Amino acid sequence: MADFIFRFFFRMLSLLPLRVLHGLGALLGRMTYALSPGYAARMRENLRQAGYSPDDEEGKALLSASITEAGKSIMELPWIWGRPYEKVLGKVLECRGKEYFDAAQEGGSVIYLTPHLGCFELAGLYCAQHRPIVILYRQPRLAWLEEVMCNGRGRGQAKLAKADLSGVRLLYKALKRDEAIGLLPDQVPSGGEGVWADFFGRPAYTMTLVGRLAEASDAMVFLVAAERKAKGAGYVMHFEPLQLDYSQPVAQQINKALEKIIRACPAQYLWSYNRYKVPGGVEPPAKDA
Numbered sequence: 001m002a003d004f005i006f007r008f009f010f011r012m013l014s015l016l017p018l019r020v021l022h023g024l025g026a027l028l029g030r031m032t033y034a035l036s037p038g039y040a041a042r043m044r045e046n047l048r049q050a051g052y053s054p055d056d057e058e059g060k061a062l063l064s065a066s067i068t069e070a071g072k073s074i075m076e077l078p079w080i081w082g083r084p085y086e087k088v089l090g091k092v093l094e095c096r097g098k099e100y101f102d103a104a105q106e107g108g109s110v111i112y113l114t115p116h117l118g119c120f121e122l123a124g125l126y127c128a129q130h131r132p133i134v135i136l137y138r139q140p141r142l143a144w145l146e147e148v149m150c151n152g153r154g155r156g157q158a159k160l161a162k163a164d165l166s167g168v169r170l171l172y173k174a175l176k177r178d179e180a181i182g183l184l185p186d187q188v189p190s191g192g193e194g195v196w197a198d199f200f201g202r203p204a205y206t207m208t209l210v211g212r213l214a215e216a217s218d219a220m221v222f223l224v225a226a227e228r229k230a231k232g233a234g235y236v237m238h239f240e241p242l243q244l245d246y247s248q249p250v251a252q253q254i255n256k257a258l259e260k261i262i263r264a265c266p267a268q269y270l271w272s273y274n275r276y277k278v279p280g281g282v283e284p285p286a287k288d289a
Helices: 002-014 018-035 037-049 057-075 077-082 085-089 098-104 120-127 143-153 165-176 209-217 250-263
Strands: 092-096 110-113 133-137 158-162 180-183 194-199 202-207 220-228 235-241
Touching (some): 002 143, 018 037, 018 057, 018 077, 077 120, 077 143, 085 120, 098 220, 110 120, 120 133, 120 143, 120 180, 120 235, 133 143, 133 165, 158 165, 165 180, 194 250, 202 250, 220 250, 235 250
Parallel strands (some): 092 235, 110 180, 110 220, 133 158, 133 180
Antiparallel strands (some): 194 202, 220 235
């Protein structure tokens, strides 16, 4: 019964205009910040780690914007997952770096890296327009949500792969077929699947999978982000090529590239994400030990 109620509520939300959902999201973000001290503290701490002080005027403005944008990222999900595919893509107002996206459609294996920035749910759907893509995902705890999520993400030429050994095999197979794959490069991996690499000056447990996949396939690698415009007007896609030097630590190169794209639009990064957590079974970095 609870699942039915949640599905119905989610469906009703998807019928609302994106502008309304973003307005509700801004309210949700502020309520969450006010009611969850741990959430609020982590957001402030992560901003401060990146060099944005919540104590000065500029930092306060950024914190305020980040709070509302985090709420929008939740409330836009019913619209992104529930509206017709063509209508969702129609909300993309501009594609910056389109020459790179077009080059990726010409053939060869491609790795799209989408950080927790802007509407990262839209990035995979946009990339699935013209060629097959396998997108790695982590299962949510709620069964009903996984079904809704997979239906929403698995459109166009997108297929989903669970974040386990079988899913990783699917990624390798896709690259061997000269297809595309998509991953969240700033998602904290499980123990044994990452290394400690600086992220905004502090060690963060960072996945090594991207480097292994890229080196094994000689794939083109791109950073992808969907910037959210004000008042539900739509989104701007950003594509940037990432040249990796496999003689140097790849995880560190990826984190540096992520820092650059995040600083270009800091208000829309998910600063509440626990990027610096220590996964179970992993020794903490020396400086935090």
